[in-house]
Amino acid sequence: MKDTLIISFLVIISLTVAAGYFFAYKALKPVEEIVDKVGEITATNLDKRVPVKNENDEIGELTTTFNKMLDRLEASFNAQKNFVSNISHELRTPLSTIVGELQIALIKDRNTEEYRKIIGLALNDAKRLVRLSNGLLDLAKANYDAAAISTKELRVDELLMEARETVLKANEGYKVNILFEREIEDDNCISVRGNRYLLKVAFINLIENACKFSPDRLSSVAISYMDDKIILRFKDSGIGISEKDLPNIFIPFYRGDNKDFSQGTGIGLPLTQKIITLHNGTIQVSSKVNEGTVFTIEIPHL
Ligand code: ADP
Numbered sequence: 001m002k003d004t005l006i007i008s009f010l011v012i013i014s015l016t017v018a019a020g021y022f023f024a025y026k027a028l029k030p031v032e033e034i035v036d037k038v039g040e041i042t043a044t045n046l047d048k049r050v051p052v053k054n055e056n057d058e059i060g061e062l063t064t065t066f067n068k069m070l071d072r073l074e075a076s077f078n079a080q081k082n083f084v085s086n087i088s089h090e091l092r093t094p095l096s097t098i099v100g101e102l103q104i105a106l107i108k109d110r111n112t113e114e115y116r117k118i119i120g121l122a123l124n125d126a127k128r129l130v131r132l133s134n135g136l137l138d139l140a141k142a143n144y145d146a147a148a149i150s151t152k153e154l155r156v157d158e159l160l161m162e163a164r165e166t167v168l169k170a171n172e173g174y175k176v177n178i179l180f181e182r183e184i185e186d187d188n189c190i191s192v193r194g195n196r197y198l199l200k201v202a203f204i205n206l207i208e209n210a211c212k213f214s215p216d217r218l219s220s221v222a223i224s225y226m227d228d229k230i231i232l233r234f235k236d237s238g239i240g241i242s243e244k245d246l247p248n249i250f251i252p253f254y255r256g257d258n259k260d261f262s263q264g265t266g267i268g269l270p271l272t273q274k275i276i277t278l279h280n281g282t283i284q285v286s287s288k289v290n291e292g293t294v295f296t297i298e299i300p301h302l
Pocket of ligand 1: 205209210211213236238239240241245249254255256257258259263264265266267268269270293
């Protein structure tokens, strides 16, 4: 009797252990498969996805979430690749022009006037390179973690005046009007917590664009505010942006149909957008070809 009890006990224990192993194996098998598949995904085959067997169970949900994360990673990886190849292209063009111009200058002796002309051309291309590298540096700064950027309380109208001065100093013939649409009742309604340098870069970009894409070279900035935010409108009566270009102008290196009207790099607006987002603000554009463009910025005030 005692032996029978012991044997049955052992048999039941063994069966329980075996069943435990079996079910644990069955439950963990899909996880193991996922681990194997995930292990195969590297930077060179980011387009691979983990197959989803049943979307409705927890493992299926985990796999779907993981695949969505891969979608985002792949998109940002591709954007990064495009960005680098765009930069290389943007650097190579003015550099090879400079080399070409200087080589031509050296082929034979020339008079002072000719040398002046060639130096002028090379200088123009060198300036383009400086603008591009400054823009890229600012873009890198604006890509920092918001917490890593130093901020303080700033009056936006003062920053706009400084931006105006910088634009006028650098571009002969440009005109910038700044107007208050509402009386300033206290400092706070026109002040933000932000990074002085970056905000000024954003304002300079918008003012310069307005002037350079307008035959009258005039940019008007209207300042207003509401209970919680400052509203700035950068207006021009210039050549405008085509409907086809409007959705794309914030993409790095994108330049619209109207690009031949003026020199540029295509990083001004993406940089500006990045800076405004960093300040928890928004930027919107409305434009009509041959009538003009308005960029509207809204930033929370103090
Ligand atoms: P860019 O160096 O070409 O000015 P941006 O990133 O500043 O580069 O602007 C991207 C494109 O948006 C420009 O190439 C131009 O087509 C268009 N754009 C921006 N601002 C204006 C404006 N005020 N008027 C007309 N077109 C504009």
